[in-house]
Amino acid sequence: MSAVKPQQTSPSAAVFTLRGSLLTLSIITIVSFTYISFKFLNFPSLQSPGSPLTFNFKVKNEADLVPADGSADASDNEYGNVFHSPKVFRLNYEEMETRFKVYMYSEGDPNTYYQTPRKLTGKYASEGFFFQNLRESNYVTDDPNLADLFFIPISCHKMRGKGISYENMTIIVQNYVDTLISKYPYWNRTLGADHFFVTCHDVGVRATEGLPNLIKNSIRVVCSPSYDVGFIPHKDVALPQVLQPFALPAGGNDVENRTILGFWAGHRNSKIRVVLARVWENDTELDISNNRINRATGHLEYQRRFYKTKFCICPGGSQVNSARITDSIHYGCIPVILSDFYDLPFNDILDWRKFAVVLRERDVYQLKQILKNITQEEFVTLHNNLVEVQKHFQWNSPPVKQDSFHMVMYELWLRHYVIKY
Numbered sequence: 001m002s003a004v005k006p007q008q009t010s011p012s013a014a015v016f017t018l019r020g021s022l023l024t025l026s027i028i029t030i031v032s033f034t035y036i037s038f039k040f041l042n043f044p045s046l047q048s049p050g051s052p053l054t055f056n057f058k059v060k061n062e063a064d065l066v067p068a069d070g071s072a073d074a075s076d077n078e079y080g081n082v083f084h085s086p087k088v089f090r091l092n093y094e095e096m097e098t099r100f101k102v103y104m105y106s107e108g109d110p111n112t113y114y115q116t117p118r119k120l121t122g123k124y125a126s127e128g129f130f131f132q133n134l135r136e137s138n139y140v141t142d143d144p145n146l147a148d149l150f151f152i153p154i155s156c157h158k159m160r161g162k163g164i165s166y167e168n169m170t171i172i173v174q175n176y177v178d179t180l181i182s183k184y185p186y187w188n189r190t191l192g193a194d195h196f197f198v199t200c201h202d203v204g205v206r207a208t209e210g211l212p213n214l215i216k217n218s219i220r221v222v223c224s225p226s227y228d229v230g231f232i233p234h235k236d237v238a239l240p241q242v243l244q245p246f247a248l249p250a251g252g253n254d255v256e257n258r259t260i261l262g263f264w265a266g267h268r269n270s271k272i273r274v275v276l277a278r279v280w281e282n283d284t285e286l287d288i289s290n291n292r293i294n295r296a297t298g299h300l301e302y303q304r305r306f307y308k309t310k311f312c313i314c315p316g317g318s319q320v321n322s323a324r325i326t327d328s329i330h331y332g333c334i335p336v337i338l339s340d341f342y343d344l345p346f347n348d349i350l351d352w353r354k355f356a357v358v359l360r361e362r363d364v365y366q367l368k369q370i371l372k373n374i375t376q377e378e379f380v381t382l383h384n385n386l387v388e389v390q391k392h393f394q395w396n397s398p399p400v401k402q403d404s405f406h407m408v409m410y411e412l413w414l415r416h417y418v419i420k421y
């Protein structure tokens, strides 16, 4: 088994058995529309002959995108090795920058749960950055007639701060969305298909769970894109959870300092973590501990360990996603995704197999052998690619080209083709 082989095709089967036929039908409908609309774009993730819900998207061969006369566009080289299709990305990205327009509802009191959360730190940083970046960007239009998509600016995490129950959160969100539906004509035109909302972490997911219209019709941009919380790939967008500011600078080009094979330290709050700790906690080559590193061990020792490690194990926790993945990327440690049912952020744009090791949970028993099987040469390639993607998993204010904000906007831009009113 090599690090760059596609794996994990089983979730699709599980999803079909778990989901009701109605939802399956709606997914198929969405995907067929997507397919038709993207056909001319060679949108990579939809080229696979298999189920549209497979975890790893099979990519159309790069050669398929080279024009018939064999000429390749030199400017695609700047995008390196990590894109499924640099050419498709470049063309669409440029178009997005010049044409994409979003209408942001101005409804709702900014002092409560609407408009613009200012918090740019902690677990909800991704949500805060998105609101701020969008607001300050040229993507926003005041003219709904020019809009490709409509943004529902609700920020659920503030409700948690006020101690509101999940039931009441649902009611608050419902009332807000109902107001938009009755006051403006836009939702009814597509039943919300050209509307999106953005929420990081569990609160927003929970608060919107009771609203089938919102979940099934509009685009959810969420930090915990697990199939078992109703995430619909190709409709919804996986938002990377990034814990900013980072405690230490980015790692990279430092492979000689990476002497630990694998590292994980965290809480055993999921089945896979319990197994991981049980199987490997006393291993001499894998640095696995079922507790966060004690502060007494040294200042920022947890973060420093990422610099010294080749592969950082990212098992799903109570929520599938965690900032550990983006921490690993930032510190230059190859993330080892050990989680079933997880749609990785930007995985229809970036080829995760080029900069991460994606495993099934049952691979945990072979973890050491799998990592040891990866040659030094393969590891260096993964590491170099990882350094290339660091910028995509980082938020900035103001945003910079191809950072997390623009990657999320790009994902939304791809979806607007499907549902443009």
Ligand SMILES: *[C@@H]1O[C@H](CO)[C@@H](O)[C@H](O)[C@H]1NC(C)=O
Pocket (backbone or CB within 6 Å): 001, 366, 369, 370, 373
């Ligand atoms: C490691 O590589 C060997 C030789 O290529 C192979 O036989 C073995 O199955 C691999 N082990 C794992 C766990 O991938």
Ligand SMILES: *[C@@H]1O[C@H](CO)[C@@H](O)[C@H](O)[C@H]1NC(C)=O
Pocket (backbone or CB within 6 Å): 163, 164, 165, 168
């Ligand atoms: C939920 O809302 C109801 C009605 O407004 C209120 O009476 C109740 O105290 C709220 N509960 C919580 C936990 O916020």
Ligand SMILES: *[C@@H]1O[C@H](CO)[C@@H](O)[C@H](O)[C@H]1NC(C)=O
Pocket (backbone or CB within 6 Å): 181, 182, 183, 184, 185, 188
């Ligand atoms: C949209 O449709 C709903 C349900 O049919 C209706 O109650 C609402 O008034 C409509 N909105 C507008 C702006 O017409």
Ligand SMILES: *[C@@H]1O[C@H](CO)[C@@H](O)[C@H](O)[C@H]1NC(C)=O
Pocket (backbone or CB within 6 Å): 253, 254, 255, 257
């Ligand atoms: C490797 O580690 C040493 C000691 O911590 C440090 O001084 C050096 O800068 C590191 N090398 C790289 C390339 O980061």
Ligand SMILES: *[C@@H]1O[C@H](CO)[C@@H](O)[C@H](O)[C@H]1NC(C)=O
Pocket (backbone or CB within 6 Å): 277, 278, 279, 280, 281, 282
């Ligand atoms: C690891 O070592 C500790 C201390 O010797 C022991 O209590 C524990 O059972 C060991 N764990 C495993 C999985 O062997």
